[in-house]
């Protein structure tokens with residue numbers, strides 16, 4: 020049987036899609052190749068969120084065609100995911116050696132199309148159509164004994180987004196919001212727990228909009244909170260997380276869920292994007308800075324010690340120095356545990372790309388540096404605050420950089436390294452934090468077993 024190598028660009032959703040495709044192919048008898056050079060099939064699962072991510076995948080494919088392919092003439096090459104969806108057959112027109120272009124609603128068709136290509140029945144396949152119920156096809160897991168995947172797993176609960184933020188290409192590449200049913204998700208989560216998973220992260224482009232159109236509110240609880248309640252009831256599951264939410268989704272029912280559901284970890288990644296109301300409006304975000312601050316305040320009251328992280332865009336069209344100062348001021352006020360900062364990257368066919376007053380690259384760079392300095396300074400102070408504290412971690416496995424060390428995560432989603440061994444893997448345990456590194460905490464193994 021053939022072997023496959025999948026390289027993934029972009030977000031956690033893409034990682035999850037790649038895992039599901041790999042698991043579907045393994046179930047059909049494929050093996051997973053250790054490198055692209057050793058594979059019969061190489062698939063690039065692509066990202067379109069920034070131009071740089073698209074260019075990386077295109078350059079990678081050019082390299083595969085130009086060099087690797089000389090050594091393996093029968094190798095099948097394919098693009099999957101967001102860029103495949105948005106560019107379609109144009110990708111084969113520019114690089115005719117590419118065999119397969121598979122859109123975001125077609126991941127589950129990979130095995131059948133690869134069979135046809137490997138058997139020489141078709142020369143090229145491009146499928147980027149819309150497919151009803153495709154959201155329920157991202158469900159197979161590898162859990163191949165690798166430490167990380169067997170303790171903690173990601174579950175795709177919905178696909179698509181209807182928010183249409185003016186800078187974002189996702190609604191065009193992922194389509195309309197489509198949610199899986201609660202019974203279907205419960206079955207998948209129960210199976211994972213039966214296979215040793217102790218922490219589940221619910222995934223989607225806008226998870227807080229889960230089930231909005233199909234599942235009515237019940238006793239003041241949105242569909243998403245009903246799903247959290249249902250998953251919380253699974254015996255043997257210790258931790259629940261989710262990403263990415265939208266600030267609009269933090270109603271009182273979700274805020275209260277943090278206090279009510281002990282398995283729901285006290286960490287929240289709430290994308291802010293800008294601290295200026297004027298820009299939030301131009302971005303079509305649907306909230307104000309006052310509303311954002313209100314959510315943070317309520318969450319901290321509901322769950323003291325909650326870790327709050329965010330995403331921020333600098334250099335959005337029309338962003339003035341005053342707008343940017345408002346973002347800096349909001350960061351000082353909230354004191355985020357961490358923030359992912361993105362320099363605005365125009366995406367074709369999005370409203371923001373055609374807006375006047377595009378901010379020069381040099382100013383985007385400069386604001387990026389200034390914000391990064393502030394965010395890092397706050398984050399370092401917060402990390403230092405952990406020294407001497409006892410925290411619970413879920414041990415994921417050996418550290419990638421140093422196999423003598425084991426790695427785990429706190430409930431507020433910080434990475435902790437400690438001198439551990441295989442017996443700690445998959446355990447929930449307490450450690451005392453001794454020191455900090457760059458976005459890492461170092462725990463004292465002396466408390467293991469206390």
Ligand code: SF4
Nearest residue numbers: 180182183184187189
């Ligand atoms: S909510 Fe998120 S995924 Fe949806 S359009 Fe806005 S940024 Fe994109």
